[in-house]
Amino acid sequence: MTKPLYALSAAELGAAYRSKELSPVEVLRAVNERIAALEPKLHATWLFRPEFALEQARASEARWLAGAPRGALDGVPVTIKDNLATAGDPMPLGTASYDLVPVPEDSPPAARLKEDGTVLVAKTTMPDVGMLSSGLSTFHELSRNPWDLSRTPGGSSAGAGAAAAAGYGPLHAGTDIGGSLRLPASWCGIFTLKPSFGRIPLSTPYMGRCAGPMTRTVEDAALMMQSVAQPDSRDYSELPPPAIDWLAFNVDASFLAGKRVGLLMDAGCGLPLDLQIRKAVLDAAKKIAAAGAHVEEMKPFMTPKMLQGMDHFWRMRSLGDLRAMAPERRAKMLPYIDAWAESAAGFSGEHIFDAYSQFVATRAATIAATVGFDFVISPVSPNMPAPAEHASPTNDPLRSLEHIGFTVPYNMSEQPASSVNCGYSDAGLPIGLQVAGRRFDDLGVLQFSRAFELIRDAQKPWPELQ
Template identity: 35%
Template sequence: MSPPPARPALSPPAGEEAALLSATALAGRFASGALSPEMALEAVLARIARLNPRLNAIIALDEAGARAAARASAARWRAGTPLSPLDGVPISVKDNITVAGLPCAWGSPVFRDFAPERDELPVARCRAAGMVILGKTNVPEFTLQGYTDNTLFGPTRNPWNPALTPGGSSGGAVAAVAAGLGPLALGTDGGGSIRRPASHTGLLGLKPTPGRVPRCDGLPAILLDFEQIGPIARTSADLVALLRVLAPEDARDPASRALPPLAVPAVPGRQRILYLPRLGAHPVEPVIAAATAEAAAGFRALGHLVEEAEAPFTVEETMAIFGPVSQAGLAWLLAERGGAPAAPMLQQMAEAGRALPATALFGAVDAVAGFRRRFAALFGAWDLILTPAAAALPWPAEQIAPPSIAGQAVGPRGHAIFTNFANIAGLPGIALPIAPAPSGLPIGVQLVGPAGADGLLCAMAVQWEAAEPWAERWPEL
């Protein structure tokens, strides 16, 4: 594989150096006494103060709460009683995940004044692990679009080129981690909303199997079980460490009790990988196609069997399922809550949902069941699926989607064709950074495994990072 373009070493301003350390590196320094959680937090807060006005990644910052948490963590480390290996590590939370005492606007005027009284379970687990919750990251309205902008807070910008979007809907989350505004973030993925933004910003992002990260005490589910909370990180060690905090089963989420405990093998072994470079006639940017082909060759070089074959689904099939589910979900939410979306596209989606007959939703649910049976059978012949994470490079930040890809006109989901099959099928998927574009913009691939294979995907990430390290690639902010 060709090496990434050479970039000068990143030299952060004085006082911000600790903000560029990984979560596991921070924890190691806390343990040795070389650094305190309070010092690490102040470095992150200094970087947020300097860069967030330009990026608009964090839309609610809890400095007082974070400082109190950092002080408590420092005392635990001094006493030798940390609550977890990530005690004292800063983390941001996507603004469709509830955090007690912080606003949760979901990018919409409908939830402008919503102030939850309870943490959603993954946030509660981070808090119980001693992690320092920084605040909330920006989202598109109701997290139903593939870029990050809304009428309440405005657009989030990509640290690699602030004129461009980081994607969505976890755009604020990935922009924060990519810019060093905290080493970790919680995101959600209902159709690729972790994996695509991670690919646009040079990060790792995991969409877990339903139940792997148990959920309760959160916002209403408007995408059935398609949407899952997952970790976003710069390194595979950080992603695994956060997933271990999030993954224990909980009786309040029955899906979590159907899965075996998380296990990350030391080495993944030889995997049979089905490589899908494109889906039918839908276009992919040539630079992404070339980088993905190079990555496929890289996985072969690591000893895996990688074979290209026909996709076991079509884009039209997944959209025929995803469309009615998202339309009906949004229409139901608005009927329960009241109000109307600000975004014209979502107004149309809600109107379409209100016009749907109940039979259409039941038809989609039945199609989901058949889709899941098909993939359960497919993973008898294959262990993993490899695709591009996105069909397009990032586009202008205020623009909903690229109007064309590789010179071919596309609709608003043309860039997002590769990811939602995993959500519909109930499968885990991970975005991995690969060689960037000649412009320096990041590119990512997606690996999808059978239900429950979250640990295998993590092991593949560890192996890939060891062979093709990316953690020292930083945007020149």
């Protein structure tokens, strides 16, 4: 193998295990060493337990030697975000406000990954209660971006994004309610798929919330979807068991020919678009058009009222959670979150009803604007990653969601959307292209993303942090 063992993809590891060229044990040791070397700088993990992971790797090795692996991912290292429960482990949700009480059972994504024999290396970090696009937390150490340690990796799947870019193994599970998979994927230069709502079951479903894979390649994301997009009766919102051949992701560039592609360069709300991001996305659009797609620029369909309504509803929801806490526990919450939530204290019932109505308005507007296209491409974020210490790009709790205008519509419309790296800033930081598809067309988004992988410019080497 020419690449370091920790940097091998899940697909490469599966092939190497089948041929007996590599053992899950030696791969896990390389991943453990990588994490131990970089964590003092990166702080992407929590519950990093090398010996526990080694036990899992030895069990996988025995299955491979016996010719009885559990599947294509047996022995492949994986990390799982703090808020995806793993049996026997506490779930702090990024905040010092909660007791560390072991949870009784695995979340559906964790259960499926364990059933398929993956090796759980660590949980990954997140900000307080997942309501920030950063790694700022009162429980976890501050997560940083491996491309530039002074910058945030994004959030709320902060540690997962940083871990994928830094080479903490190939597979990382995160979640997304307004951009929490795609923002760190964009700012860390990796791939992610926010699937159709209900595609990956959750034990605690909530409007717009999805789990998804965070990987370096589309292929690894497809392999992970094959594992986690399976039925689980605990999710009352799950989609019917999919008859999806996830391995059909592997198309060539001709897949793009003839596709109707919307190009959205104005979110209609929030922060102005950074000129470097604009250039990278327009360059990507030109490559897609040159491959035979019909690319048509779109008018914005989101409005400031829609974004503000969702923000105000979430503030009130969080305020209710905070008011239910004992005062000494609430005092441990990140002050930014407390100030953001407390700003809802004077909202009337009528105002909150109108705010909630913006979720429906966003869903209707998104579907109406995208229905004439096979796919819609856009920036993931209007801005480059903020300083690591900032809670959000504005660092202002009263302007906390102004960077999610491109991402949040697809949570509310329940459409799948990916982030795939499409270029770099002048400072060498990654820039993500968002690819959104029609509802339920998760495979199509993977295929489009794979086709773009084949025609994009050469990628920079992954950061080494030496």
